[in-house]
Amino acid sequence: MKNSIKSFYLVILFLVTGSAVSFAQTGSIKGKVTDKSGEPIQFVNISIKETKLGAISNEDGEFLIKNINAGQVTLVMQFVGLKTLESKVNVKAGAVSETNFSLEEGSNELSEVTVMGVQSANEKVVTIGKIAIKPMDLPQAVATIDRTVLERQQVLRLSDALMNANGVYIMGNTGGYQEEIAGRGFAFGSSNTFKNGARYFNGTLPEMSSIEKVEIMKGSTAILFGNVAAGGILNLVTKKPKFESGGSVSMRLGSYDFYKPIVDLYGSILGSKNVAYRINGTYEKGNSFRENVNSERVYVNPSLLFKLSDKTEIILEGDYMKDRRTADFGIGAINYVITDLPREKFIGVKWSYFDIKQQSANVTINHQINNNWKISGTGAYRAYQSELFATTRPTTIAANGNLVRSIQRSEVDEKYFMGQVDLTGQFKTGKIEHNVLIGTDVDSYNTKTTSFTSAVYDTINVFNAEIIDKRSDRPNLATNTITTAPVNRVGVYAQDLISFSDKFKFLAGLRYSYQETKSSVLTVKTNATAESSAYDDALSPRLGLVYQPNKRMAFFSSYSNSFTLNTGVDIYGTALKPSLIDQIELGMKNELFNGLVSANVTVYQIKNSNLAQTALFDKDGKANSNANIKELAGEVTSQGVEVDLKSKPFLGFSLMAGYSYNETKYTKSNIYIVGSLLRYNPNHTANSSIYYTFSGTKLKGLNLGLTAMYFGERVAGRSTRLTVANDAFKLITVNAYTQIDASIGYNFKKYSVRGKVSNILNEMSYNIHDDNSVNPIAPRMFSLTVAYKW
Incomplete structure (x- = not known):
């Protein structure tokens, strides 16, 4: 060693x-x-x-x-x-x-020419990629949603920003306090969600007022990060310090008594040319279109920039958020049919709540060794605490509308640490150019989860015009289990983009990952502790070829392999091995009309050929009924195509559009019907937005915009089991819908006013998890933001 x-x-x-x-x-x-x-x-x-x-x-x-x-x-x-x-x-x-x-x-005059200084979609390097490679040279689909778009569309939640991306979408919002993200048929857990390059807990709604841009890398990123889901990763980049003094204050008002003041300040400290600061802060409070549902949030994001020399800089960033909102598990289903209730009907107890606190600290050090070599180091710490005290998901609504409401309570305390060092450089071997990344990273989770016993609370009828709580007290629930789950990972990786000529480029990389996963479950009533541990390692290769017949066009193909950890044990009681996933991606990237429009097409296949499923028989050949005993007997295949269009500003107009088709289904299974679709994933999604900015006229400073998103039909509920006779499980078909948002803004000197109408058509659909968290989408809503910048 x-x-x-x-x-x-x-x-x-x-x-x-x-x-x-x-x-x-x-x-x-x-x-x-x-x-x-x-x-x-x-x-x-x-x-x-x-x-x-x-x-x-x-x-x-x-x-x-x-x-x-x-x-x-x-x-x-x-x-x-x-x-x-x-x-x-x-x-x-x-x-x-x-x-x-x-x-x-x-x-x-600006309105009479093309603004060629703006970077196109194929020129914007994503920082989450760890190395500066232009998308045109990268055998992978990437996307960036920048600050201009976020401000014009008055993005409040991450789901608003993802209306501009295809193939990445919100698959559910369990409890109303989180947005569950998926891409290419696979869920993005906390391992796939990043903030400034460090993993971010996505069990809550991220604050978007401090975000500079949203970066998306689709497909495999296993070589860059250990243990990530197959669909891709998402990175939130916060606003950074500046040396010139400036800032902004704004107030956002919206439907249902919503208000949100925001402050953003930056500048040098005491006139220094070496130390700059930035601080973002906001307070948010409002009701919901759902009865008796409300929220309140405080958020602060300070940062410091130290320029130690022309070659060395250090960035310190902090993050604090306290969020409290009503836990809302929606309207439920009756015999796998969505309950016919008004969009605003709330069937939980009024005092239900979900409280979170999240604090984080990042330090990033960049040192330019010489013109061609750079070394970067990142360290991150995150603490997350949450408490859920609410009614359980409505799983047993009777045909007549009767619902026995039970109460649940749980607490989570998680500490996360991350360290990463990357060396990037460019050099030549003869006429062949190399763009190299060599790095290592470690991260560690320590999660403590406290669950409490549940208890029957009362019985209501969801069809009553007004649900009257028969009780208003918060019962005392006894502690049931305390689970401690430490996870430690370490990885070493290397990657080289080899340019044989201006036309042919080859990307090769390899990552070695090692992970320790432990679990200790204390049952309080019996004082008994059950412990388990697993030690896994894997090699993740990546190969890609790029052919550029000219500077405005590139064709690419790539292959990569990744792994995902499995819970449970095999029939012999041994911790289950990871599942290995193969990905193939082909694509074409174009800069049309002299670089005015970026037009990209990608096709892909992702196959998990050893998916973990419940074992049919135990080691003695007897039928197995223990869901924790599993075997690598399944296979899931995701296939799709994505089309992206994005223009630079032209004659005052700018355009973004995209379409994706995806089919993710079981291609081998010992439990479910082969050919059945995985839940929550639409076959079709599409997006488009168009903006026009007036200039050179009396309307100078005025801008108008329309954003549209089509979200196709998908299924929720529970997949039918082949191993259960007369299985009662059924899938729920969720209707497709098109959401259209309109915005208008006016800038005058240092002042700006922006208005927005979301879901103009008042479309109705649902985000569903299983059959018991059926949450209606928001209706037509209005917002107005007034800002002053200096």
């Missing part, structure tokens, strides 16, 4: 030193572009006249161009509506030349 580690570091040392020698004669240029008032300008095209090298300024007006041959070069700055500026810059070998520019207004 020691020799392997030594060899690993020798390889890194060789690559770094080799690269330093190969590129000793090159340097870099960094700078900032502002307007005449000193405000930073985003999306400015900065190019070097003598070469094809260039960059685009970020939201802080900053840019960086690497690998420039030493000597004098000519920088060209271009942006619509501003005068083009040229400037001579001396580049020194192995050094970073710094220069800043101020652009003046020109005569071009």
Whole structure:
């Protein structure tokens, strides 16, 4: 083992030193572009006249161009509506030349030309990918929903943002206090949901007011992260500190007495050029379209940026949220038919609640070793506590509407730690270029779950015009079990994007993961403890080929293998082995009309050929009725196609659209009907949004938008079991629906007003978990946001 580690570091040392020698004669240029008032300008095209090298300024007006041959070069700055500026810059070998520019207004009208400075969908690098690879060079489908979209659409919940993504969707919202995400037929658990690159507990609604962008990587990401579901991953990127002083205050008002003030402040600390801060905060309170359902939330997100040098920076980020809302398990079903109740009807007890507290802290260190090599380290800590005290899910509604309500209570206390180090670099072997990622990560969960005994509370009839609680007290429930479940993971991975030429690129990578999973269940009444443990490791390979006949088109294919852990034991009492999943993906990416429109098509197949299912027989050949005894006897196959369209702003218009088809079904099973669909996943989803911004007229500052989402028919309920004679389980068909939202906004100097109408058509459908958490979607609702920015 020691020799392997030594060899690993020798390889890194060789690559770094080799690269330093190969590129000793090159340097870099960094700078900032502002307007005449000193405000930073985003999306400015900065190019070097003598070469094809260039960059685009970020939201802080900053840019960086690497690998420039030493000597004098000519920088060209271009942006619509501003005068083009040229400037001579001396580049020194192995050094970073710094220069800043101020652009003046020109005569071009924004509404008359294409804004080519904005990055297209195929140019935006996703930070969750750990290495800077443009989507056009990546044999994988990715998507970014940026701040402009989030602000225009007044995104309140993550589900609002996902209206702009196809193939990734909300599959349920059990209890009304979470949004269960899925992609390509597979659920995204907390292992697939990230915030600033660290796993985020998704059993609650994330706060979106602090989010800069939402990143989605579809398909396999097993090489980058251990133990992730097959459908993909989602990363929430928060707003970062800035050195220039500024901020905003806003107030959002909405239907059902909703209000939400938001504060966002940033700037340097005491005028320092090395330390900057940012702090976001909000308070939220409101009722629901559901009777007797309400919520209240407090959220704070502070961060600090330390620029130790031109090459080294440290970002510290904190996160605190306290959220309390009514636990609402919906309207239930009667004999696997959705109960015919008004959308607003609440059948739980009025005092039901779900309380959560979540705190997190992240530290990220980035060090630019030289022009071509960078090392990054991330450490994260998260604490999560929740308490659920409410009626149980309505599973036994009688045909006449009678429901015996029982009470449940549970508490969760989870601590999570993560550490990660990545080395990325570029070098050449002859004419072949390499873009390398080498890294290691560790993470650890320690989850303590306390469950209480349940008790019958009362009996109601859900069809009564007004449900009158016969009781209003909160009963004392005895502690039943205390479960402690520590999980420890470690991984080592390496990946290389090899560019044989401008047209052919090959991606190869391999990850080794090791995981320890333990469980200790204390039954309080008997003081008996049951313990179990499992130790698993796996290799996850990734291979991909990209062919680019020209700079505006790319074809790709990829293969990857991942694993998912299983609970339970085999017929001999041994912990069940992980299930291995194979994924194949083919696609085409295009930049049409000279880069104005990104148009991508992806087809894929995901197959779990050793799915864990309840064993039919025990080790003695007798029929098995213990659901914890399992065998790798099933198979699930997901197949689909996705189409994405996204334009740059053109003549004031911008467009996003997409379509996905997915079929996820049992292709082998000893329990369920072969060919039956997995629950909660629609075959068809589609999305589109169009925005128009007025400029150069009396209506300058006004913008209009429409967003539409089609969510296809899917099934919930319970799959019919082949192993049970006259099985009463049935599937519930959930209707398709189309949701259309409209928005209008007006900007005047530092003020803005935005209005939104969601679900204009007042469409009716449901998010369903099993047959007992049947939650109606929200009706037509209104919101208004007034903001002041400086």
